[in-house]
Amino acid sequence: MAMQVSQFIIGVDVAKVELVVHFEDRDEQSSLKNTKPEIKKWLGQQPANTAICVEATNTYHLDLVEMAYEKGFAVYVVDGFQLSNYRKSVGGRVKTDASDAYLLSRYLSREGSGLRPWGPPPAVYGKLQSLLRRRASLVSARTALTQSWSNERSLETVFKSFAKNMEKLDVLLQKKLKELVREAGLSEQVARCQKIEGIGFLTAVGLVTAFIRGDFKNGDSFIAFLGMDLQISDSGQKTGRRRLTKRGCSEIRRLLHNAAMSASRSVAWKEVYAHHRSKGKATTEALVILARKLARVAFALLKSQGEYVTRTAKNACPQP
Structure with missing residues (x-):
């Protein structure tokens, strides 16, 4: 849904304690405490056709975003990296709470027609994402500690006991994930994706x-x-280096990379992997291509609710 030109545009810079607000139509600013009572009171003073643009923070923006949505306002959440690049593109030399609030209102005013309003995710989404990220932190910490303590023989027994406790926590996290998936009615969807070679x-x-x-x-x-x-940067006869935008969840990308490593050794996908390696692609590049293919296959299955047929099974089917 494109933003309506007649909307009353507000940019809000969010901090833990305070919200700094910029009103686009009259080029004025104000501030309020970042508490639910204050936010509720402030939202009640805004016209019905209000559109609010907020920079994504860790969690400090959630109360404002959720309450504004419930109020019926159009809410737009902008990624911090994207806002930083926008600041540079318009020649911004200052970064303060006030300048960010102004920049957010300007961004929505100029670019709003190409933006999609924020909508609340399913209740289970935040819980699943939280557990996946916590497990990612656990895996990262366990790997770093194992490498750091690998040559410490004097405390080897103690560390092994500690490592086992971390493994138990990992098992409990995965058990909790299975419970959430089952309670949310997503078991069939998860099982559908698991049929793809390499995806656990x-x-x-x-x-x-x-x-x-x-x-x-x-x-x-x-x-x-x-x-x-891919982020593409070409100019004239020059072909720039392709890079991933990496705007989504880093943990899902890490899991897909591991899945691609597993899939590259499977009968179904090893020829695809070998093909890209033979074309001069580096190992990481070939794995990224394969990970993207796995994600596309999974999306097609989830979208169509279809059943996965292995590549070898497809080849074995008689042609019409």
Whole structure:
């Protein structure tokens, strides 16, 4: 849905304690405490056709966004990296709470027609995402500690006991994920993704979690949401280096990378992987391409509610 020109545009810079507000129509600013009572009172003073643009923070923006949505206002949440680049593009030399509030209102005013309003995710989305991220932190910490303590023989027994406790926590996290998936009625969707060679339970949960977050028109939009689309920088005869935008959840990309490593050794996908390696692609590049293919197949299955047929099975089917 495109933003209406007649909307009353407000940019809000969010901090833990305070909200700084910029009113686009009259070029004025004000501030209020970042508490539910203050936000509720302030929202009640705004006209019905209000559109609010907020920069995404860790959690400090959630009360404002959710309450404004419930009030019926159009809410737009902008990624901090995107806002930073926008500041540079318009020649911004200052970064303060006040300048950010102004920049957000300007961004919505100029670019609003191409933006999609924020909508609340399913209740289980935040819980699944939180557990996936916590497990990612656990895996990262366990790997770093294992490498750091590998040569410490004097405390080897103690560390092994500690490492086992971390493994138990990992098992409990995965058990909790399975419970959430089952309670949310997503078990069939997860199982559908797991039939794809290389994709295990955790990767399947990550893909399903991403899928239920939005109404994706096609596989390209899903890939972009995962941050696995390419950032292209070409000029004239020069072809710039391709990079992933990496705007989505980093943990899902990590899980997909691991899935691609597993899939590259499977009968179904090893020829695809070998093909890209033979074309001069580096190992990481070939794995990224394969990970993107796995994500597209998963999206197609989730979108169509179809059943996966292995590549070898497809080849074995008689042609009409």
